[in-house]
Amino acid sequence: MLITTIVIVAIVLFGCIMMSSVQISHINRAAVAMFCGVSAWVVYMLHGSDFLELMGYPDYQLIGQADDYIATNVIVKYINEACQVILFLIATNTIVEIMNNNGVFDSLIRWLRTHSSRLFLWELSLLTFAISANVDNLTTVVLMMTIMDQIVSSRQQKIIYSCVILISAILGGSFTVIGDMTSLMLWVHGVVTPSAYAGGLILPVLASLCVFNLLVSRMLVGRVEVASFINRYDGDDSLLRPWQKLLLLIIGIAGLWSIPTFHNVTKLPPFLGALCVLALIWLLESAFTFKRNGNRLFIQHKYIRNTEFIGMRLILYFLGVSLMVGALVECGALKFVSDLMTTHLHNVYIYGGVIGIISSLIDNIPFVMVGLHLFEQDVPSTASEFVQNGTYWQLLSFCSALGGSLLYVGTLAGHAVAEVSKISFSWYFRNIFWRVLLAWLVGMGVFYLTH
Numbered sequence: 476m477l478i479t480t481i482v483i484v485a486i487v488l489f490g491c492i493m494m495s496s497v498q499i500s501h502i503n504r505a506a507v508a509m510f511c512g513v514s515a516w517v518v519y520m521l522h523g524s525d526f527l528e529l530m531g532y533p534d535y536q537l538i539g540q541a542d543d544y545i546a547t548n549v550i551v552k553y554i555n556e557a558c559q560v561i562l563f564l565i566a567t568n569t570i571v572e573i574m575n576n577n578g579v580f581d582s583l584i585r586w587l588r589t590h591s592s593r594l595f596l597w598e599l600s601l602l603t604f605a606i607s608a609n610v611d612n613l614t615t616v617v618l619m620m621t622i623m624d625q626i627v628s629s630r631q632q633k634i635i636y637s638c639v640i641l642i643s644a645i646l647g648g649s650f651t652v653i654g655d656m657t658s659l660m661l662w663v664h665g666v667v668t669p670s671a672y673a674g675g676l677i678l679p680v681l682a683s684l685c686v687f688n689l690l691v692s693r694m695l696v697g698r699v700e701v702a703s704f705i706n707r708y709d710g711d712d713s714l715l716r717p718w719q720k721l722l723l724l725i726i727g728i729a730g731l732w733s734i735p736t737f738h739n740v741t742k743l744p745p746f747l748g749a750l751c752v753l754a755l756i757w758l759l760e761s762a763f764t765f766k767r768n769g770n771r772l773f774i775q776h777k778y779i780r781n782t783e784f785i786g787m788r789l790i791l792y793f794l795g796v797s798l799m800v801g802a803l804v805e806c807g808a809l810k811f812v813s814d815l816m817t818t819h820l821h822n823v824y825i826y827g828g829v830i831g832i833i834s835s836l837i838d839n840i841p842f843v844m845v846g847l848h849l850f851e852q853d854v855p856s857t858a859s860e861f862v863q864n865g866t867y868w869q870l871l872s873f874c875s876a877l878g879g880s881l882l883y884v885g886t887l888a889g890h891a892v893a894e895v896s897k898i899s900f901s902w903y904f905r906n907i908f909w910r911v912l913l914a915w916l917v918g919m920g921v922f923y924l925t926h
Contacts, residue, residue: 476522476525476526476529479518479519479521479522479806480806480807480808482518483515483518483519483802483803483806483808484803484806484808486511486514486515486518486799486802487511487515487799487800487802487803489511490507490508490510490511490512490795490799491837491838491841492837493507493511494507494508494837494838494841495836495837495838495884497884497890498884498890498893498900503788504792505788505789505791505792505795506791507795508791508792508793508794508795508796508798508799509791509792509794509795509798510795511795511799512794512795512796512797512798512799512801512802513795513798515798515799515802515803516550516798516801516802518802519545519802519805519806520542520545523541523542523545524541526805526806526807527541527544527545527549529807530805530807530810532544532548532549549805550798550801552801553797553798553800553801553804554794554797554798556660556663556664556797557793557794557797558794559663559744559745559746560656560659560660560663560746560793561790561793561794562746562749562750563653563659563745563746563749564611564656564659564789564790565790566746566749566750566752566753567610567611567614567653567731567749567753568610568611568614569753569757570610570727570730570731570749570752570753570756571610571614571618571727573723573756573757573760574720574723574724574727574756575618577715577719577720577723577760577763577764578715578720579715579720579723579724579727580618580622581720582720583602583622584622584625584626586598587599587602587622587623587626588626588701589699590698590699590701591698591699592632592695592696592697592698592699593692593695595636595699596636596639596688596691596692596695597688599619599623599636599639599640599643600639600640600643600684600688601643602619603615603616603619603639603640603643603644603647604643604644604646604647604684605647606618606619606644606647607643607644607645607646607647607648607654607655608647608648608650608651608654609651609653609654609728609731609732610653610654610731611648611653611654611655611656611659612644612645612647612648612654612655612886612888613656613789613887613888613891615644615647615648615888616640616641616644616888616891616892617891619640619644620637620640620891620892620895620896623636623637623640626699626701627699627700627701628700628701629699629700632695632699632700633896634896634897634898634902635691635694635695637892637895637896637898638691638892638898638903638906638907639687639688639691640892641880641883641886641888641889641892642684642687642877642880642911642914643684644888645876645877645879645880645886645888646680646683646684646687646876646877647680648876649676649680649872649873649876649877650672650673650676650677650680651669651672651673652667652669652672652673652735653669653731653734653735653745655872655876656793656840656887657839657840657843657872657875657876658672658872659745660843660844660847661843661847661868661871661872662745663744663745664847665852665863666847666852666863666864666865666868667863667864667868667869668735668863668864669735670735671864672864672868672869672872675864675869675925675926676869676872676873676922678921678922678925679873679918679919679921679922679925680873680918682917682918682920682921683877683914683915683917683918683921684914686913686914686917686918687910687911687913687914690910690913690914691907691910694906715763715764719763722759723756723759723760723763726752726755726756726759727752727756730751730752730755730756731749731752733748733752734748734749734752737751789887792887793840796838796840796841796844797844799841800841800844800845800848803845803848804848809845809848809849812849813849813850816849817850823860823866823867823870824870824919824923826846826867826870826871827867827870827871827873827874827878827919828874828878828919830842830843830845830846830871830874830875830878831874831875831877831878831879831881831915832878832881834874834875834878834879834885834886835878835879835880835881835882835884835885836882836884836885837884837885838879838884838885838886838887839875839876839878839879839885839886840887842875843871843872843875846871846875847871850867866926869922869926870922873918873919873922874915874919877911877914877915877918878915880911881908881911881912881915882900882903882904882908883898883900883903883907884900
């Protein structure tokens, strides 16, 4: 059984290394995650009954066979948690696509057009921060990169502002439970509640944002090189009346913010609330475009095709990572590491720092999953960092988000920015790494003082 555990750990580590080197190898990270996740569970099944006894499943013998119990009770736990996050992301991404393809965000282009490079930095950063707090940061990055690209003409300025968008989106998404895949995982797992989570992280996040923006503003000299025109077709196939755009925006944002209330009142999973908001937005958009000579079908087909391929890769990647981490949990590897850390290194700030640094080298999603299953949630009556809304869970999210941005390979949003803006690894390391590091350290200091 020990050899089997070592093989499972080796498979997962190999997968993490391959996923972190995607910029060099150009291998599809979703394919790597799925292959390693399934392979780890295949190896796990070789000693399935032994692992069940090790992890304390006393009732598995009632079903008859260990294999049947694993298939119906063990592996489905991780698929269930992954699917809840995936369905939530599908709903929010589609909401943003509906609004974007109907011109809801067009006014942002006119509002952001300014010639002051530093004023533009703050406007772009705060707007990205606000949007990312309501929508996942990857979607926000893609949206804001599209808007910024229509405003700024200088390639060098585009690269700098792309990094501003990345860090602002990461920070904006990290202090709300619906703004990032990692924080959404914590909420789905039940270790945080929306209000306490946001209240505990808002000051560290704002401090980090201000420090990073101040440091980056020193890289900007002169005026913004504004594009002379906006390349957009203004036909009836995409634009609504101003009041219709505003109504879509209000309902979309208000609906997303009402999801925690929906969860608290109904006790239903959060993704059902997101799907309800999506249905409302979709029906409203259909009503607005019903009389546009059949263009309603064109609009719907347009945003479905835009999100189809990228969304599917993200879904399969997340599912593969969930299977990888689930195999680590069920073979007892994480329990061994947890006992070792509790005995010799009981400091949640060191835990957070280590997870942040490792996330910057590989990817923050698998390591947040590892950190989530590394320690059990304590009962509320205990004075522990691991109770619901405890210090550890908030620190885990903050450190994985900003620490994972030390190098752009640590986040999916970072990969998207680097690919679209053609940012080299060496340029990012020389110009952005130390600025993110200082912002992270300041945020950690504020977190320590406020907790």
